[in-house]
Amino acid sequence: MESLPNTQTLSQPRRLNTPTREALLQGFEAHETRSRIWLGVEVLIIIVGLGWWLIQPTTLPGWQWALMFTVGFLGLFDFIVSQQLSNRKLINDVRPDAKLGKHTRDSLLAATERVKEKLGLSQHPVRVYLAREKEVNAYAMRLELLPGWHLFNQVQLNRSIVHLLDEKELESVIGHELGHIYAWSPIGSRCMLIHALFSGVLTLLIGQALSDYEIALGAPLLALFVTRWAAFSTWTTQIRMIEFLCDDYGACAAGVIPAMTAEIKIGIEQEARAELLQQVLQAKAKNTSVPISDLMQAYEDALPFGEVHSESAREHMKANIKARMAGDETSSMKGFFNYIYKSDDTDHEALDEIIDRSKRLRQLAKVPISLPEVIKNPQLMEQCVQQIEAHPQHLLLHLEEEIDDRQVTHPNVSRRLLYLWRNREAIMAD
Numbered sequence: 001m002e003s004l005p006n007t008q009t010l011s012q013p014r015r016l017n018t019p020t021r022e023a024l025l026q027g028f029e030a031h032e033t034r035s036r037i038w039l040g041v042e043v044l045i046i047i048v049g050l051g052w053w054l055i056q057p058t059t060l061p062g063w064q065w066a067l068m069f070t071v072g073f074l075g076l077f078d079f080i081v082s083q084q085l086s087n088r089k090l091i092n093d094v095r096p097d098a099k100l101g102k103h104t105r106d107s108l109l110a111a112t113e114r115v116k117e118k119l120g121l122s123q124h125p126v127r128v129y130l131a132r133e134k135e136v137n138a139y140a141m142r143l144e145l146l147p148g149w150h151l152f153n154q155v156q157l158n159r160s161i162v163h164l165l166d167e168k169e170l171e172s173v174i175g176h177e178l179g180h181i182y183a184w185s186p187i188g189s190r191c192m193l194i195h196a197l198f199s200g201v202l203t204l205l206i207g208q209a210l211s212d213y214e215i216a217l218g219a220p221l222l223a224l225f226v227t228r229w230a231a232f233s234t235w236t237t238q239i240r241m242i243e244f245l246c247d248d249y250g251a252c253a254a255g256v257i258p259a260m261t262a263e264i265k266i267g268i269e270q271e272a273r274a275e276l277l278q279q280v281l282q283a284k285a286k287n288t289s290v291p292i293s294d295l296m297q298a299y300e301d302a303l304p305f306g307e308v309h310s311e312s313a314r315e316h317m318k319a320n321i322k323a324r325m326a327g328d329e330t331s332s333m334k335g336f337f338n339y340i341y342k343s344d345d346t347d348h349e350a351l352d353e354i355i356d357r358s359k360r361l362r363q364l365a366k367v368p369i370s371l372p373e374v375i376k377n378p379q380l381m382e383q384c385v386q387q388i389e390a391h392p393q394h395l396l397l398h399l400e401e402e403i404d405d406r407q408v409t410h411p412n413v414s415r416r417l418l419y420l421w422r423n424r425e426a427i428m429a430d
Helices: 021-054 062-085 104-117 158-163 167-181 192-207 214-237 241-254 257-284 293-304 310-327 331-343 349-363 371-376 378-390 411-420 424-429
Strands: 088-090 127-131 138-144 150-158
Touching: 021 088, 021 138, 021 192, 021 214, 021 371, 062 138, 088 371, 104 127, 104 150, 104 167, 127 158, 138 167, 150 167, 158 214, 158 257, 167 257, 192 214, 192 241, 214 378, 241 411, 257 349, 257 378, 257 424, 293 371, 293 411, 331 424, 349 378, 349 411, 378 411, 411 424
Parallel strands: 127 150
Antiparallel strands: 088 127, 138 150
């Protein structure tokens, strides 16, 4: 990939403000109050709506009403299927001799127990899964029919994040995900029975209103759309607030510095992977007959579990792309049919725009600090924070969300580091 000078600065300073811990707590409580009011509205609609539907004349066979209600009710739990069918296993079921970067099955189990004890959650059962995924990420799911009625409390650690982080950093990630399950799980996500009943009753009401039309059987889809929007739309607007709080929770479990170095490592890895993905897009722009799916497979094959910020990963990527292109460049009848049946409808104008935007992004100047050195020597963390604050027109990493994170669900790395550092005394006092 061509090397571009990182000399240009942003035309205006980046948004580097962060909330205080107190402001976050107040905002979360205000959100919970609004959610409780809406849950009361849902309960009222369930009672009144069901009573109204029961006194209406029957317009459809009983089995159709039962089927529509069931679809509307159970459709809200569709995410459980994808979770249960994903390629993962409980950490307890991992082979004892399996090597996961610096970790083993037993060290992961021990780390989880240390985090739970530190956060006062030792008595709370939670499943921790290890997923064979190359995306550097971790997930949490808390499903309760009603508060206290647990079904699936679980944390999922992708193998890449396990390979990437050391023990304390991984503890901060586990603590962060437990924050999503316990301390900072919105009340709206812990009343799934109410939401499901609301969706089911709304299905009956919509079906009754449309009973004279053939589209009446589509009532569950409309009810699910309305329910998801009404129940969770306010939560999505607050997700960055919750992410800060969960970062805080993870830092309480493992320490502020490990939580910050974990964020830096993940950010560096995302930047490296974005550069590799750029090679895929450039290859597609130059070779229109090669399906983008084939090139994306080359990208996926080049990713190891863990760190890809290395020359070997780049060379492996180039070799994979070259091989897939060579397989496509043939004048044989087989090559002709491959072109017909494997070509895709990529919008090349949009593709060129993405490539150009990525090139411009990599030309932007970075904050004058060596992040690998900060990871090696945590005493440089204060200097790192000072440099971020002193250079608001520079990027910490060549990632689009570093310019402005208001269009994404998670705060960017810069703001997460600033939040943890600015609130470190309150976090360490816990």
